[in-house]
Amino acid sequence: MNGASDLRFFPSADGDLAYLDTGSGDPVVLLHSGFTDHRVFDAQIPALAAGYRVIAPDVRGHGASANATAPFRWADDLAALLRHLDTGPAVLVGVSMGGAIATDTVLEYPELVRAVVACGAATSDFEYTDPWVRQVLAEQAAALGAGDVEGWLTAFLRYVPGEHRTAADIDPDIPGRLREMALGTLAKHTPDEENHHVPMTDTWARVPGIDVPVLTVNGALDAPDLIAEAERFARTVRDGRSVTIDGTAHYPNLERPEELNKILLDFLGSLRSR
Template identity: 75%
Template sequence: MNGASELRSFASSDGDLAYLDTGSGDPVVLIHSGYVDHRVWDAQIPALAAHYRVIAPDVRGHGSSANATEPFRWADDLAGLLRHAGAGPAVLVGLSMGGVIATDTVLEHPELVRAVVTCGAATGDFRYTDPWHREIQAESARALGAGDIEGWLKAFLSVAPGPHRTAGDIDPDILRRLREMALHTLSKHTPDEKDRHVPVTGSWARLPEIGVPVLTVNGGLEPDDMHAAAERLAGAVPDGRSVTIDGTGHYPNMERPEVFNRVLLDFLDAL
């Protein structure tokens, strides 16, 4: 639905960053998960754009955005985009990696953020400890290092059903879309490419600084680690709460979009 031809471009200090900008009203920014792009939000963009201005970037190194040639922080990229678009303060909605970008941004650039929604994420300090995730991370690293694209894709796509289901338990179109986006992003990189991302650290201790409403949304089938981290985030900020969408894994916005959209719109309407 949202083709690359509709994307706009923001000239950052290190290459052009792509983003979708549609609808009108108070700005809501949709930040995608790792290895995919703004299209992970295809079921959210029209629902939100009926009421809000929706900005959906391709994070640096993903989709149609430039790779990094120098050290960078996700939060600074997003802050630059919001200033360029005249879109602050905005509500930041982040999925997985995008949720980390959202919490990083409210900590580093609080004047640009009106509220935060994380999904399948907490802060950049969070690390999975369960054996299932550890195994996926190890296999992903092995496959990427060896240039084994199919091996990497198998590990990447196994996150969608989660530890309690198989690929046959979810809509095959979700896996097709994730695969297509991931292949597009992977094609931009080489196995020996240097990771130039500079993480924001010490975020757990800084959560009480977050002075805007925070909502954490998680699939009911996410590992216990993720639920505990989301509850920790919601409980550490002055105005935080959490919601669980039953019967979904790491991508509740794709598995049960109507429920996810209603949770999101209810939160936005109450701001």
């Protein structure tokens, strides 16, 4: 399901960007987490495509999309894709990095956004202060610098259970799928490759101006500082709310797919009455 043969390609100004486009109706864009690709939403795509047009891109440098050869911003890539498809305003649903892409896009291109759902994310210039997360990030950086792919993967996959669980508490299929996607993305890059991504800064000053509905979804076992920042984001926009999913950490889309799908479908349904 949702394999490479289903992908389409948008010829951007800097290489082809891959995306899945399925279903019909109001557009919903699914934005994946870092080091993965659109397949991280395999449990969401069919559930949403039953009533909506679902667009699930591979972010530049991930999955089947081209690497960057020049400076780029996430929001600009997504806006170009939506305009290429003559689609919008769309509901943007993002997990982790994808949630940050959604918030960047609503700030930069509000005319293209109907609503935002950010799972395990707040604004794109959020930085962790949580000691456990910072230790894992340091382990990832050290492994990557040493060319130790297995060491990097071991650290990366610690986000699945989070600080207060172990791998034994997790369905092994979940880290297995994340590992496969991450290896595919890592294989696209070299250790000395320049990072062309241009981050947005000072986003919080613009957050109160967001006037579309916003929902933040947090795994109860995710990092406390991220949960707090996401809840702050929901409070600061004009029309925001936050929900928590028990028994999961950073990937509710993988650990609690049916619960997340219900939350998403309820939220999407509420937009139709507005």
